[in-house]
Amino acid sequence: MGGFNQAALLEAIRLGAGTCTRADLARKTGLSAQTVTNAVRRLLDEGLVTEEDVKRQPGAGRPGTTLDIVPASRFAVGVHLDPASVVVVLLDLAGQVVATRSAPTPESEEPGAALDVVVREIEAVLEAAGVERERVLGVGLATPGPIDRDRGLVLDPPHLTTWHDVPLRDEVARRTGLPTLLDKDVLAVAAAVVWFPGVRPTDAAVVYAGTGVAIGIVSGGEIVRGVSGNAGEAGHVNVGRPFGRCACGRQGCLGGVFSANAIHANAVERGIPLRGGAADAGSTATLRADRAVDELRVLAEAGDADVVAFLGETGAALGSALTTVCELLDLDTVVPSGPVWERLGPWLEPGLRSVLDAYPLPGHHPLRVLSAAGDGPVAAVGAACLLLDDVLTPRPTGLLLRV
Numbered sequence: 001m002g003g004f005n006q007a008a009l010l011e012a013i014r015l016g017a018g019t020c021t022r023a024d025l026a027r028k029t030g031l032s033a034q035t036v037t038n039a040v041r042r043l044l045d046e047g048l049v050t051e052e053d054v055k056r057q058p059g060a061g062r063p064g065t066t067l068d069i070v071p072a073s074r075f076a077v078g079v080h081l082d083p084a085s086v087v088v089v090l091l092d093l094a095g096q097v098v099a100t101r102s103a104p105t106p107e108s109e110e111p112g113a114a115l116d117v118v119v120r121e122i123e124a125v126l127e128a129a130g131v132e133r134e135r136v137l138g139v140g141l142a143t144p145g146p147i148d149r150d151r152g153l154v155l156d157p158p159h160l161t162t163w164h165d166v167p168l169r170d171e172v173a174r175r176t177g178l179p180t181l182l183d184k185d186v187l188a189v190a191a192a193v194v195w196f197p198g199v200r201p202t203d204a205a206v207v208y209a210g211t212g213v214a215i216g217i218v219s220g221g222e223i224v225r226g227v228s229g230n231a232g233e234a235g236h237v238n239v240g241r242p243f244g245r246c247a248c249g250r251q252g253c254l255g256g257v258f259s260a261n262a263i264h265a266n267a268v269e270r271g272i273p274l275r276g277g278a279a280d281a282g283s284t285a286t287l288r289a290d291r292a293v294d295e296l297r298v299l300a301e302a303g304d305a306d307v308v309a310f311l312g313e314t315g316a317a318l319g320s321a322l323t324t325v326c327e328l329l330d331l332d333t334v335v336p337s338g339p340v341w342e343r344l345g346p347w348l349e350p351g352l353r354s355v356l357d358a359y360p361l362p363g364h365h366p367l368r369v370l371s372a373a374g375d376g377p378v379a380a381v382g383a384a385c386l387l388l389d390d391v392l393t394p395r396p397t398g399l400l401l402r403v
């Protein structure tokens, strides 16, 4: 996308949200006025930015122009594939969701069936939006871990039991003809947290809870990926109390407390009556857990005291796990997200906040709870943000497989 300087300017213009003058850009990027002028000219020529005259304010010196991005100049596809569903979004350059589609993840043994759905839904979303293909920068794929980021493989996720070393990135790139990258779903959510203008926390723990649970870390404004791209596994982080039953056999693991499956199992254990969450012919554990989360929301909305208490304790257990992480890394923000939080957040948050507020952090700063940025399905939106970030943000290296 035209080199480091151009990318740096485009990012400053995007984050300035229509307020940046050329002088602002020179100050923000440290580039010379002449370099700014040349690079802005190229961005204008490519249709990525637009320029608007600003009226002279009394005493504000000579009039100038402000720059803003052109949202419809480029697009990115974001895909979130998890055991329950395939969600595809198309984002414009401003991060607005232009089109979205979703389909159930096939229960077939073969990963190929899920791959077919991913490719079909990408094509459908592009067709629905009527966007010219050359304006599409590529596809960001988000899946549960573990992955091999460099080789674009989904290794062997615990809730996709037939998946082993699936070359998802290369297959999607080959079949769509679009540049493609692969990352973990929780890190995609973290990408959305840092990509959107606005609050943009620099040091945050990002929780994604769906079929499983993971905690992505943003430190110094950068997503922590670790040595193999698999940072964020949080299933066995201790919640400091005997709660739930983890797949590892122990009590007190976050994975045994804060995922759709765990919440379903713990609710049943406590005698909360969940009709739709019961086993029936043709339903998988993933689908039953998903229905159980819906039922818990209905019960909580109706003021069921047992359910409200149970969700409060669940939120508090999440809080305990997060205080450990926040203390260790000196974070000031937690961002819960994902299908569990989206539906049960109002009843989980009081317990979460009570633990965070009472925790004596060494820096004596408060821990705030933020919602994930952007509209729409957060992991798919985040996957598109990863792609935009990789293509547009001034960094020496990226993750992208270019076709």
Ligand SMILES: [Zn+2]
Binding pocket: 235, 236, 246, 247, 248, 249, 250, 253, 255
């Ligand atoms: Zn465990």
